[in-house]
Amino acid sequence: MKTDDPSIKARSKTLMTAMILSGLGLWEILAEFKIINPFYSSRPSVIFLDFYRFLMSGELAQHLWITLQEALAGLFLGTVAGVIIGAVLGRVRWVADIFGPIITALYGIPKLALAPIFILWFGLGMESKIFISALLVFYLVFFSTFEGIRSVNSDMVSAIRLMGAGRFQIYQRVILPSCVPWILTGIRGGIGASLLGAIVGEYMGAGAGLGWMVQYATTTYQIERVMSCLLVLLFMGLAFNKGLSFCEGRLLKWRPDHR
Amino acid sequence: MQKESISVKDVSKTHALKNNAGLNVLSHISLSVQDQEFLTLVGPSGCGKSTLLSLMAGLSAADSGEIRIHGREGRAPVLGYISQIDTLLPWLTVRGNVEIGLELRRVSDREKKSVSDRLIHQVGLGGFENSYPFELSGGMKKRAAVIRTLAYDPDIIFMDEPFVGLDVQTRDELEEDILKIWQDHRKTIVLVTHDLTEAITLSDRVVLLTARPAAIKSEYAVSLPRPRSVAETRFSEEFITLHRQIWQDLSAEVTRAGKGILHENR
Numbered sequence: 001m002k003t004d005d006p007s008i009k010a011r012s013k014t015l016m017t018a019m020i021l022s023g024l025g026l027w028e029i030l031a032e033f034k035i036i037n038p039f040y041s042s043r044p045s046v047i048f049l050d051f052y053r054f055l056m057s058g059e060l061a062q063h064l065w066i067t068l069q070e071a072l073a074g075l076f077l078g079t080v081a082g083v084i085i086g087a088v089l090g091r092v093r094w095v096a097d098i099f100g101p102i103i104t105a106l107y108g109i110p111k112l113a114l115a116p117i118f119i120l121w122f123g124l125g126m127e128s129k130i131f132i133s134a135l136l137v138f139y140l141v142f143f144s145t146f147e148g149i150r151s152v153n154s155d156m157v158s159a160i161r162l163m164g165a166g167r168f169q170i171y172q173r174v175i176l177p178s179c180v181p182w183i184l185t186g187i188r189g190g191i192g193a194s195l196l197g198a199i200v201g202e203y204m205g206a207g208a209g210l211g212w213m214v215q216y217a218t219t220t221y222q223i224e225r226v227m228s229c230l231l232v233l234l235f236m237g238l239a240f241n242k243g244l245s246f247c248e249g250r251l252l253k254w255r256p257d258h259r
Numbered sequence: 260m261q262k263e264s265i266s267v268k269d270v271s272k273t274h275a276l277k278n279n280a281g282l283n284v285l286s287h288i289s290l291s292v293q294d295q296e297f298l299t300l301v302g303p304s305g306c307g308k309s310t311l312l313s314l315m316a317g318l319s320a321a322d323s324g325e326i327r328i329h330g331r332e333g334r335a336p337v338l339g340y341i342s343q344i345d346t347l348l349p350w351l352t353v354r355g356n357v358e359i360g361l362e363l364r365r366v367s368d369r370e371k372k373s374v375s376d377r378l379i380h381q382v383g384l385g386g387f388e389n390s391y392p393f394e395l396s397g398g399m400k401k402r403a404a405v406i407r408t409l410a411y412d413p414d415i416i417f418m419d420e421p422f423v424g425l426d427v428q429t430r431d432e433l434e435e436d437i438l439k440i441w442q443d444h445r446k447t448i449v450l451v452t453h454d455l456t457e458a459i460t461l462s463d464r465v466v467l468l469t470a471r472p473a474a475i476k477s478e479y480a481v482s483l484p485r486p487r488s489v490a491e492t493r494f495s496e497e498f499i500t501l502h503r504q505i506w507q508d509l510s511a512e513v514t515r516a517g518k519g520i521l522h523e524n525r
Contacts, residue, residue: 155346158318160346160348160359160363163363169363173359173363255393
């Protein structure tokens with residue numbers, strides 16, 4: 001049975017929608033009969049109403065924009081740093097021997113636990129969130145780029161060298177292109193990490209953003225607002241992944257599994 | 260007198276092994292390849308044919324002796340090397356792969372396209388210019404690899420068992436292509452193969468190496484007229500006589516090699 005059969009795809013989509021809707025219905029009913037306490041977890045009808053108000057008042061856009069900028073900037077900077085440092089360490093032995101252990105040792109520190117100190121260093125504005133976000137993304141992209149560089153097909157490299165390619169050309173024509181799938185894998189993990197970094201940074205100290213909103217709504221017992229924010233974050237994550245899938249489709253046309 | 264393309268003088272090579280001193284692979288080999296000659300090296304498995312080829316291509320260095328390409332020592336600046344491993348770049352299309360050698364030399368787009376168009380059509384890959392390697396059959400990939408090498412016009416092409424793993428029909432077709440290519444481009448080609456049929460069909464001269472450590476056992480001039488075709492040559496009187504002769508010489512070496520292996524294991 002082929003899984004890309006359109007009728008099967010449509011059927012699983014219908015099934016998925018049905019499951020989500022019945023889950024929401026069950027939640028509503030359980031809340032209605034006080035089997036679960038809506039004070040702690042709210043209920044779908046109230047959440048959607050709040051989401052509507054949140055959206056129409058323009059607050060949603062305002063906070064979303066801030067978090068989006070932080071996460072995207074973090075994703076971008078973390079990816080650039082991860083690719084560059086991963087590529088250099090993957091290729092230059094002595095640099096890897098010196099910096100590799102240091103980077104790996106620092107990786108062991110729970111980076112989110114350091115969020116307060118980054119806020120101390122970079123202030124309550126967006127910079128501190130971008131830094132946390134970029135740091136989380138960096139490690140994911142760095143490790144996968146490094147692995148990618150180390151697993152380059154050496155037969156291809158020597159074939160191109162025999163054709164007369166210089167060091168730079170070998171890098172440009174063989175090594176980097178063959179790392180693209182690895183880098184994309186790193187970025188896929190980095191998407192979640194960039195949002196996490198931005199949100200947690202906002203918990204620790206901020207004046208705006210979705211994370212700040214979640215924090216604020218929780219302390220004032222507006223659970224429906226917390227849930228609205230989660231809904232926004234959910235869509236944000238989905239949109240990021242969709243964007244990446246689009247890039248993958250264009251960049252990985254040459255792989256049999258990306259058709 | 261014809262121009263000499265590759266000269267190998269008294270070359271020996273020993274592979275370093277983990278346990279004992281070393282494995283003597285090549286012993287005092289001297290060989291001369293003429294310009295535009297198609298020369299094939301045959302010999303028992305593991306005798307050092309490929310080692311000799313890689314020394315000529317400058318991929319590794321000989322322990323003693325001297326190898327000159329066009330009278331100069333050191334690796335030829337422009338050479339072609341086709342091995343049995345598929346080294347097409349999977350992220351480039353057929354056209355991209357064929358043009359890569361020209362791209363490394365910063366040739367203009369127009370010229371790249373005219374060269375790749377001509378070669379792609381010459382080996383019947385027309386219509387697959389924009390396909391990626393994973394979409395091609397084994398034989399098509401090999402064709403792409405061969406014309407990728409031709410595209411940047413090296414004087415000498417080394418082939419290390421290039422058609423291993425392909426089915427008989429595909430091999431025949433590729434041999435036909437190689438004959439045609441040699442006819443049109445007149446390259447110096449050195450081929451290593453196990454397949455005597457392939458060796459005789461393609462070459463001007465077949466050199467038989469002994470069991471390890473390889474030395475030159477005998478040489479056979481193939482005077483089948485060119486242009487040749489795979490089908491015609493294969494059933495000609497001369498082909499059959501030559502085939503029998505080389506086969507007998509080779510099987511004597513194979514037996515010797517077999518005994519040698521038994522000896523080493525004891």
